[in-house]
Amino acid sequence: MDRVTCPVLGARRTSAAEAAALIRPDDVVGISGFTGAGFPKAVPGALARRIREAHERGEEFRIGLWSGASTGPEVDGALAQVDGVNRRLPYNSDPNLRRLINDGTVDYVDVHLSHAAQQAWFGFYGPLDVAVVEVAAILPNGLLVPGTSLGNNKTWLELADRVVLEVNHWLPRDLEGFHDVYYGTARPPHRIPIQLTHPLQRIGDPYLRVDPAKVVAVVETDAPDRNTPLTPPDGASRAMAEQLVDFLRHEVRAGRLPPGLLPLQSGVGNVANAVMEGLRDAEFEHLTAYTEVIQDGLLDLLDAGRVTSVSATSFGLSPAGQQRFLDNVGSYKGRILLRSQEISNHPELVRRLGVIAINGMLEADIYGNVNSTHVMGSAMMNGIGGSGDFARNAYLNFFVSPSTAKGGAISAIVPMVSHVDHTEHDVQVLVTEQGLADLRGLSPSDRADRVIASCAHPDFRERLRDYVDRARAERPHARHTPHLLAEALGWHRRYLEDGAM
Secondary structure, eight states: OOSBOOHHHHTTBOOHHHHHTTOOTTOEEEEOOBTTBSOOSSHHHHHHHHHHHHHHTTOOOOEEEEOSSOOOIIIIIHHHHTTOEEEEESOOOOHHHHHHHHTTSSEEOOOOHHHHHHHHHTTTTOOOOEEEEEEEEEOTTSOEEEOSBOTTHHHHHHHOSEEEEEEETTSOGGGTTSEEBOOOOOOTTSOOOOOOOSTTOOOSBSSBOOOGGGEEEEEEEOOOOOOOOOOOOOHHHHHHHHHHHHHHHHHHHTTSSOTTOOOEEEOSSHHHHHHHHHHHTSSOOSEEEEOSEEOHHHHHHHHHTSEEEEEESEEOOOHHHHHHHHHTHHHHBTTEEEEOHHHHTOHHHHHHHTOEEEEEOSEEETTSOEESSEETTTEEOSOOTTHHHHHTTOSEEEEEOOSEETTTTEESEESSOSSOSBOTTTOOEEEETTEEEEOTTOOHHHHHHHHHHHHSOHHHHHHHHHHHHHHHHHOTTOOSSOOOHHHHHHHHHHHHHTTOO
């Protein structure tokens, strides 16, 4: 079946190598893709080969790279291996590119995912030269059927001077109708409220638009998304999931949540997926989700009938979950809606819907500050992603993590986090396999007592308790948030000296 039925754009079919030749040194390239789904499969690899050949000739060739979130090894990995990127935003999870970011070779702009599109529109990042966007089909009228993620595709198509479209035949043609692309966003002072009051409510169009005059190449591909297999939930993940689900029950009994809860959001990873598994076996019914990524656990809830509707910006399924979706794609239509990430992560909508946000962390301190991004304060892991978009605006937010890392050598609960992504003012509930700390309405001193007692690993609990006791004794007139600064920093320094980072 022909996927390119627009005569104008059909005439611009070309090879990946010819399309890559249209990208010049120092161009800024906006790429499709979000958490391993929907990234272009052919042009980035052809561009990487072109860059490698240029470097072999002694020529400089690097590009700026913008995306929705993380992509696949065929994009970030391929370009990192040839030292082809000079600046990256707003999120990355590729280990090769992470290494270049941390050694200073690549400038990394770590941005809240809800901010990336609007700040690009505001001109904060400079011009966008090229957009390379994967789609499922091009219709006769030139409209584009999106693929397995929307991310920032709408914005890149609008802002770019030149557009390359990859039409992927692997994508189900039945994806048409799964998307809701909102075109009502305006710049201040001309913005109006976004009229969305239910996760499955449509406020936009099923298609992406592009100016045909900007399309310089159409490349046809047939290649799958590259989503990472999820590790089966371990004991720690199950313990965190059970505690979180029990807490939701408590909130329902207290009248602070309705019996069907409020729309759920969960970050990417095994712990968040385990929480979704825990909800599958719980008594809650008629659940909804307003989130970024659809992982296997959320698909399980849909299949079990626990969840009735899901709004997201991308799929993030394991290979098995991906196949399950492909085999039953028609059964999910009308229950799943993919939106641009400026809408899926929009603070106004998160707050209006009353989202329950569940996100991971690297470490938390005794007063409730959370570090989601930096190992030992200096080395970037992946980026803040959408956790801040949801946590700051959620009705109720959770941050989850095992209580230790590096085989128990490092405590995830520390006197002072080495990097702050979410301040104590925004963090409501911390969860580790040791327990759950509800921090709502507590003073900093009370939070410290609760975090240590509930969340710290027993191997570190006494040391943390001793730190707080001595800080209170040595700061009798500063009891609000007592700290021993040199010692708090030394907590991290010990692990750096031991080479644990």
